[in-house]
Amino acid sequence: xxxxxxxxxxxxxxxxxxxxxxxxxxxxxxxxxxxxxxxxxxxxxxxxxxxxxxxxxxxxxxxxxxxxxxxxxxxxxxxxxxxxxxxxxxxxxxxxxxxxxxxxxxxxxxxxxxxxxxxxxxxxxxxxxxxxxxxxxxxxxxxxxxxxxxxxxxxxxxxxxxxxxxxxxxxxxxxxxxxxxxxxxxxxxxxxxxxxxxxxxxxxxxxxxxxxxxxxxxxxxxxxxxxxxxxxxxxxxxxxxxxxxxxxxxxxxxxxxxxxxxxxxxxx
Amino acid sequence: xxxxxxxxxxxxxxxxxxxxxxxxxxxxxxxxxxxxxxxxxxxxxxxxxxxxxxxxxxxxxxxxxxxxxxxxxxxxxxxxxxxxxxxxxxxxxxxxxxxxxxxxxxxxxxxxxxxxxxxxxxxxxxxxxxxxxxxxxxxxxxxxxxxxxxxxxxxxxxxxxxxxxxxxxxxxxxxxxxxxxxxxxxxxxxxxxxxxxxxxxxxxxxxxxxxxxxxxxxxxxxxxxxxxxxxxxxxxxxxxxxxxxxxxxxxxxxxxxxxxxxxxxxxx
Amino acid sequence: xxxxxxxxxxxxxxxxxxxxxxxxxxxxxxxxxxxxxxxxxxxxxxxxxxxxxxxxxxxxxxxxxxxxxxxxxxxxxxxxxxxxxxxxxxxxxxxxxxxxxxxxxxxxxxxxxxxxxxxxxxxxxxxxxxxxxxxxxxxxxxxxxxxxxxxxxxxxxxxxxxxxxxxxxxxxxxxxxxxxxxxxxxxxxxxxxxxxxxxxxxxxxxxxxxxxxxxxxxxxxxxxxxxxxxxxxxxxxxxxxxxxxxxxxxxxxxxxxxxxxxxxxxxx
Numbered sequence: 066x067x068x069x070x071x072x073x074x075x076x077x078x079x080x081x082x083x084x085x086x087x088x089x090x091x092x093x094x095x096x097x098x099x100x101x102x103x104x105x106x107x108x109x110x111x112x113x114x115x116x117x118x119x120x121x122x123x124x125x126x127x128x129x130x131x132x133x134x135x136x137x138x139x140x141x142x143x144x145x146x147x148x149x150x151x152x153x154x155x156x157x158x159x160x161x162x163x164x165x166x167x168x169x170x171x172x173x174x175x176x177x178x179x180x181x182x183x184x185x186x187x188x189x190x191x192x193x194x195x196x197x198x199x200x201x202x203x204x205x206x207x208x209x210x211x212x213x214x215x216x217x218x219x220x221x222x223x224x225x226x227x228x229x230x231x232x233x234x235x236x237x238x239x240x241x242x243x244x245x246x247x248x249x250x251x252x253x254x255x256x257x258x259x260x261x262x263x264x265x266x267x268x269x270x271x272x273x274x275x276x277x278x279x280x281x282x283x284x285x286x287x288x289x290x291x292x293x294x295x296x297x298x299x300x301x302x303x304x305x306x307x308x309x310x311x312x313x314x315x316x317x318x319x320x321x322x323x324x325x326x327x328x329x330x331x332x333x
Numbered sequence: 334x335x336x337x338x339x340x341x342x343x344x345x346x347x348x349x350x351x352x353x354x355x356x357x358x359x360x361x362x363x364x365x366x367x368x369x370x371x372x373x374x375x376x377x378x379x380x381x382x383x384x385x386x387x388x389x390x391x392x393x394x395x396x397x398x399x400x401x402x403x404x405x406x407x408x409x410x411x412x413x414x415x416x417x418x419x420x421x422x423x424x425x426x427x428x429x430x431x432x433x434x435x436x437x438x439x440x441x442x443x444x445x446x447x448x449x450x451x452x453x454x455x456x457x458x459x460x461x462x463x464x465x466x467x468x469x470x471x472x473x474x475x476x477x478x479x480x481x482x483x484x485x486x487x488x489x490x491x492x493x494x495x496x497x498x499x500x501x502x503x504x505x506x507x508x509x510x511x512x513x514x515x516x517x518x519x520x521x522x523x524x525x526x527x528x529x530x531x532x533x534x535x536x537x538x539x540x541x542x543x544x545x546x547x548x549x550x551x552x553x554x555x556x557x558x559x560x561x562x563x564x565x566x567x568x569x570x571x572x573x574x575x576x577x578x579x580x581x582x583x584x585x586x587x588x589x590x591x592x593x594x595x596x597x598x599x600x601x
Numbered sequence: 602x603x604x605x606x607x608x609x610x611x612x613x614x615x616x617x618x619x620x621x622x623x624x625x626x627x628x629x630x631x632x633x634x635x636x637x638x639x640x641x642x643x644x645x646x647x648x649x650x651x652x653x654x655x656x657x658x659x660x661x662x663x664x665x666x667x668x669x670x671x672x673x674x675x676x677x678x679x680x681x682x683x684x685x686x687x688x689x690x691x692x693x694x695x696x697x698x699x700x701x702x703x704x705x706x707x708x709x710x711x712x713x714x715x716x717x718x719x720x721x722x723x724x725x726x727x728x729x730x731x732x733x734x735x736x737x738x739x740x741x742x743x744x745x746x747x748x749x750x751x752x753x754x755x756x757x758x759x760x761x762x763x764x765x766x767x768x769x770x771x772x773x774x775x776x777x778x779x780x781x782x783x784x785x786x787x788x789x790x791x792x793x794x795x796x797x798x799x800x801x802x803x804x805x806x807x808x809x810x811x812x813x814x815x816x817x818x819x820x821x822x823x824x825x826x827x828x829x830x831x832x833x834x835x836x837x838x839x840x841x842x843x844x845x846x847x848x849x850x851x852x853x854x855x856x857x858x859x860x861x862x863x864x865x866x867x868x869x
Contacts, residue, residue: 097633
């Protein structure tokens with residue numbers, strides 16, 4: 066069986082050969098940066114959010130990315146329409162519940178989206194992910210969670226309840242599908258100083274979902290790749306402006322071999 | 334008669350003297366980058382899309398750029414309102430039919446826009462441009478076109494039918510108004526790895542339309558200028574993040590003399 | 602009493618300790634850049650514009666930034682809702698009336714916003730600020746104003762009428778609350794060649810408002826900090842693309858000591 070480091074190299078190789086179309090319904094803040102990140106790594110981004118177009122667009126896509134960062138009701142409706150179509154066609158969906166837990170609009174929208182489609186992966190920080198628990202979840206009572214490690218205790222149960230892969234990201238990322246769990250420690254502190262780093266991690270997972278049938282390995286390998294890009298950027302830049310440009314460069318220059326050698330994925 | 338290389342230098346000189354206001358109704362993904370490109374080259378960008386404002390705003394503008402990259406019905410209505418006003422005032426309009434041919438919303442919107450105003454230039458890739466044929470166009474039957482050279486065969490007829498200048502861009506750009514045809518071979522492969530490169534080519538044409546009464550020469554010279562910026566950026570950068578920043582720098586630093594010397598415009 | 606240079610250093614120190622949440626309802630063009638600027642300087646940006654969310658979101662914020670750069674009626678409604686809530690809670694509000702004076706939509710929206718909430722600071726260029734005069738303002742009759750210095754003559758009266766601090770920015774910035782007036786001469790000519798420089802000055806003031814109870818000193822010190830970032834960027838970059846990246850870097854690397862030493866704030 067291939068290790069996850071080998072799988073990472075394989076996924077990146079296939080991604081650059083197939084150049085899958087990734088359909089994004091995402092927030093205004095990060096659209097440009099995530100489109101550039103997808104292009105740099107070898108995927109083909111499209112952003113389209115009109116309710117009367119999303120079903121057509123998602124039909125061409127290798128994956129659908131839903132991100133609620135600058136949400137309004139009409140965008141929720143489009144996300145649900147696109148997500149239902151993607152579910153029908155078996156196209157993988159990744160949800161980034163930006164700000165879930167912070168306002169009722171976001172928490173409710175994230176839950177509504179989860180209920181109405183088959184989501185392969187949800188990526189967020191600990192508070193966002195834990196806000197997605199059902200009212201009767203057995204993971205209740207952990208409202209004060211702040212770190213990935215605290216979230217780890219309940220993430221496995223939540224992944225089983227939501228029947229999805231969860232990626233809880235921070236200095237060390239935790240990935241679980243309820244049965245398996247790994248941690249990815251690639252990354253750099255400056256990633257927290259660039260807007261949309263989390264959203265860009267999400268689209269990277271989206272791209273890997275388009276070439277890897279197993280959402281768990283797609284997520285772990287995508288986050289190792291993305292974190293390695295941060296490490297390489299951090300060698301070339303010491304402040305956030307230069308760093309965010311170097312990140313795009315690294316997503317383009319990292320070879321499958323370099324990724325295999327640089328992966329920091331640990332089994333539990 | 335001035336050569337197109339001389340005309341390019343002249344257009345750039347006038348652009349930097351007059352700093353024309355370019356009104357953009359464009360997509361969310363590229364707004365920041367195209368505004369920065371316009372500022373870098375010497376124009377004054379404004380982005381405004383409210384249906385109750387676009388007529389006022391376009392009245393001050395030297396050119397109107399319509400780009401359907403992240404389209405919804407309310408934006409189509411604003412584009413048409415702005416375009417009718419621009420047509421009335423004789424202000425040049427350039428349309429970028431992003432994704433036309435991919436979804437009915439985009440193809441139909443592009444056609445509707447073309448019907449309701451006087452468009453000076455349409456810029457797109459081969460599939461986008463060819464999707465604009467009328468149902469009874471004599472250019473029909475070429476649905477499988479992929480390259481600029483294949484599109485060249487029918488572009489002249491289509492330009493006559495649409496009574497506009499067409500710019501079909503790719504590694505080599507083709508420009509025709511139905512009577513004249515030139516190719517521009519300035520450019521760099523990394524341009525395909527930055528989101529909104531096509532959209533930025535479009536606003537560059539928009540800026541040149543504001544200073545050159547002949548849409549055909551405005552388009553050819555703008556694309557030579559934009560492609561030359563890509564060449565210069567490609568000398569300084571070898572990955573897409575750095576490249577997109579170097580592109581903005583080059584749009585600022587290229588002198589009229591350098592442009593005249595670097596133009597690669599070939600008559601048919 | 603601390604000088605404004607000392608106050609600038611103190612504000613930057615507190616900003617980086619407290620990392621205040623800055624709620625932005627702003628234009629599409631600059632969202633990414635202003636979010637990155639806020640993160641680079643040490644604040645925490647959030648962009649949220651849904652009418653059914655803005656009251657919840659602004660309740661967490663240390664300051665509210667309203668920017669009318671790509672305005673539509675629904676965004677005006679959200680701005681007013683957020684602004685009323687912020688006023689209730691005593692959260693400082695800064696308004697950037699982008700394009701006020703250019704179209705009725707913008708001028709009317711800016712005036713409506715000002716009437717319905719308690720605004721701490723308004724930042725704009727001379728034309729934008731002067732367009733905000735009441736119909737019966739004693740500052741009338743200065744429609745042809747173009748420079749900050751011409752605006753200075755009437756700015757003090759207008760600040761008193763609007764009961765706010767005004768920041769009229771240009772090569773030299775003028776700040777007045779109707780009683781006090783200072784000029785800030787930090788800055789660099791390339792700032793005019795990057796889109797959203799004014800909007801980014803505005804969010805910098807927003808961040809400083811969250812840590813300084815006096816809007817006048819918050820504004821003057823923020824503009825000195827922002828202008829100093831421009832000066833430092835201008836030493837490292839000679840064209841707008843590189844410059845805008847170096848600006849973000851400088852917002853991150855400027856220390857309180859460096860700011861204190863570099864402040865160019867002059868009393869009238």
